[in-house]
Amino acid sequence: MNMNPFKTMTYKRTLASILAASLIAGASPAAFGFPAIEKAAAATAVQTYRVVPQAFIIDDYKYSIPTINIYGSTYIGIRSLNEKLGLDITWNVNSRTITLDGRGRKLTANPEDGSYVINGQRTYGDPALIYKGSAYVPLRFLLERMGYGISYEKGSKTVVINTIEENELTVALGSIQENNDKQTLLVNYPVIEDLKDKTVAGKINTFLKQEAESYAAAGQKDLTKATATNASYIKKNPGTTFPKVTFEGVFNVTYNEQGRLSLYVDYYSYLGGAHGMTFRVPYTFDLNNGELLTLKEAADYNSKYLSIINASINKQIKERKLTLLAPFDGIKSNRSFYLKHEGIVIAFEQYEYTSYAEGMPEFVTPFEAFE
Structure with missing residues (x-):
């Protein structure tokens, strides 16, 4: 070749x-370092976010899920992902990291320094954040790396998520x-x-x-x-x-x-x-x-x-x-x-x-x- x-x-x-x-x-x-890491400090400095319900269709089922818009990206609470997508999600108190497991992938997010590790490799994206005791992650960044397709229906203002056949x-x-x-x-x-x-x-x-x-x-x-x-x-x-x-x-x-x-x-x-x-x-x-x-x-x-x-x-x-x-x-x-x-x-x-x-x-x- x-x-x-x-x-x-x-x-x-x-x-x-x-x-x-x-x-x-x-x-x-x-x-x-990578530009996305520079946003981690900003995430911790911001005190107030607007949490709004967003219409979702996940594998043909309709849901309303709380989201936050920041950095021009949609963030979603990981608890909702756990319930709707079936991902195994855990919070490590000692390292203060979020781990999402599923579809042959393991992704760990550190909201404090903005870093991610997926299947052993450090990678970069808009940082996860903790707000009022709940963890939020950038929706598109996460789904694309965990094997899901995402699109947006403008007419109904609905986010559509599909499990990809790989x-x-x-x-x-x-x-x-x-x-x-x-x-x-x-x-x-x-x-x-x-x-x-x-x-x-x-x-x-x-x-x-x-x-x-x-x-x-x-x-x-x-x-x-x-x-x-x-x-x-x-x-x-x-x-x-x-x-x-x-x-x-x-x-x-x-x-x-x-x-x-x-x-x-x-x-x-x-x-x-x-x-x-x-x-x-x-x-x-x-x-x-x-x-x-x-x-x-x-x-x-x-x-x-x-x-x-x-x-x-x-x-x-x-x-x-x-x-x-x-x-x-x-x-x-x-x-x-x-x-x-x-x-x-x-x-x-x-x-x-x-x-x-x-x-x-x-x-x-x-x-x-x-x-």
Whole structure:
């Protein structure tokens, strides 16, 4: 299998952009990690939320469930999830963490620092919160990682949740790591297990491991260079201190249906400056042969797939009232993408069209648009 031909930029260009953006943002040695973690302190500082009943349809049954809207996201009480979705949910008094168990997944949320761990891997999203003795979690973030589809019916103002019928496989955790007092490297990558076709599983696993090793090697090179640069600065400016430089890879499986597997790896690099940067590398596999799908193949070979996706993105930009750094000029056929239950996803890279605060906005074009 060849290296992924659908990346929008090479690793070398990406890391150079990350370093430049970090330096432009400021020379302060303060490091913040992934943007979502920065919201954890804000969550604890806010004292009052408005809890409102929201209409839900969960696997064809109607419910009214208390929700909170914060950060532009809908939060739902985990007690309701326990009752309606059948997830096993526990609260650990000692670690003050919430654990949700079900569908072959185990997700632990820490409301105090905003972190999540799913099947042994730390991941990132808007932080969970405790309000008036009840725990709330961001609905879409949680459901997409626990194997549920979510949509919204505007007419009836109803949130619709469906249990997804997934391919028979499990995803284990592989990792590459190196840690010392100056720098930290941790690259996680998925390992496909329990797939009936062992040859296909082996093909995909070999490719993903090679990809992880390639990114880790390039990341290590940049960490070493940044560490030397910091040491040189400290020598000239005694008393100056810098946090560890960091390179981290975290994967997220976004689609495991209809004989296809889609995921992305978020690579976060902090090399100095006011904050780190994240770039996203997606992969979508055909589980029949282990090959990567092109965007055109994912769009069912529709001859107008690019214009359909570009029109969809433009519409969503207007509906969401996104402020762009530059006009959106459309995607090309080699654009990176991934799949979700609802459709094909195009994500903007940080600073590609939007500010750092916007993160990496996702734009979903429904599969039905290509029929």
